[in-house]
Amino acid sequence: MSFSLNFKGEQQISIEKGQSILKAALAAGIPHYHACGGRGQCTTCRVLVLKGEEKLTPPTSNEQAIKKVNKFPDNIRLACQTCVLEEGVEIQRLIRDEIDRFIFVDDYAADTVGEIGELRKLALFFIDVRSFTPFLEANLPFDVIHLMRRILGIFKNCIVQYKGEIIDTAGDGLYAVFGLDSTIREATESAVLAGFKILEDLKIYNNTYVRPYFNHTFEVGIGVHVGNVVVGNVGIGLSHNLTVMGYPVNIAARLQAATKELNNNFVISALAYRLLKNPPYSLDCGYLNLTGVSNAYEVKLIGQPYQSISASPTGKLLNGPPNPPLEQISRHSGDMIKGKN
Structure with missing residues (x-):
């Protein structure tokens, strides 16, 4: 019928x-x-x-x-x-019509991930260059752009090597995700390995080029977290940007921002740390108060102290006995609360 x-x-x-x-x-x-x-x-x-x-x-x-x-x-x-x-x-x-198609989904991105928006669990990776402003103020524009291209190139190569996807760049930092084509455990491993590769490659670049020619050393801060986020393409014909949004993204960004106060160049949430098959040595751990976040986040410090940046005393982690009561030590956005080692 x-x-x-x-x-x-x-x-x-x-x-x-x-x-x-x-x-x-x-x-x-x-x-x-x-x-x-x-x-x-x-x-x-x-x-x-x-x-x-x-x-x-x-x-x-x-x-x-x-x-x-x-x-x-x-x-x-x-x-x-x-x-x-x-x-x-x-x-x-x-x-x-074509205008409607560009608004919702265009032909260019029809086969890409997140075309219509979907909920995914990903590893979220933020990195930012430290001690860049003094270099910018003391050197010619050509040198500033040249070195920044080289540094961002290091970031990109390491992230791509471990199958990450760069979502956004801003000034001297960027934001990437891992796990678009892998499990969350594999994604977290890849994010951490990419971070350590960046730290090693940047060290080589400093020793062989930046320090000899510019008497300067670049350092970075890395923050890694995992969580459920919305993945989608918001291109409207001008660009075809993959966007990853959600509460965990804000957490990852704040972890990266807290690295200077914590005097450690690689901070990872305990939630992400527990997903690692072979977790790296954690210099310390504790609970981090983040601006706009109601609950304190347990974090692990898996990097090294900065060489050219003096950490704020209020940002240091305090050691304590096993399972001590939480004791707030400051109200700064990156301050720590006592936690167990």
Whole structure:
């Protein structure tokens, strides 16, 4: 048994009983977009029901979940999840032209990860150059840009070597993620290995070039955390940027920012540390108070003290007996609370 289905402003098509609106539209040559492949995991095939809402099958569990999250009204349906039961249904596609496609998902990024936005558990990696401002003020613009390119090149090579993905750069630092194509344990291992490789390669670069020619030494601060984040592409035709957002990203960024006060160039959350198969030696551990974060975070210091930066006394970790009560020692954003070794 078949029915007629009217796509307002486009054409009237035939749809079989039990056939989804999406499949019928595609069979009729209507370029109905469906980024998730028609599995009810995105909203790009949604339609506005103009007539005959009661003549459609009820929302599936997948559609109900999506409609609840997006607060869709009853007359918005997912074409991939909806079938026609009777004659007299009229609908309108909501993503119909190239402008709409650029806003939601464009052809360039159709095969990339996170195209429509998805929840993933990733290792989050932040790194920033320390002691850069004095160098910037004392040297020519050409030298500043040249050395920064070399340093960012070191970062990039190490991150790519361990299958990380650079998400953003800002000034003399960057933000990367690991785990887009691996398990969270593998991702955390890779993030830590990439960090140690950067520290080693930067040391070589300092000794062979920066110190001899510029009488300067660059140091970095690295912060690593893990957590569930939203991965998606927010390009609108001007760029095709993969974006990773979420509360754990803020934690990772703050861990990196706290490295100077803690006088250690590599700080990792205890949550991430426990995922490591062969965890490196931890110089110390404790609980870190972070601005805007209600709960203190347990962290591990797995790097080395800075050579050219004096750490703030309030940022030092205090040793204590096993399982001591938490005792706040300061109110600074990167201050530590007593914790066990």
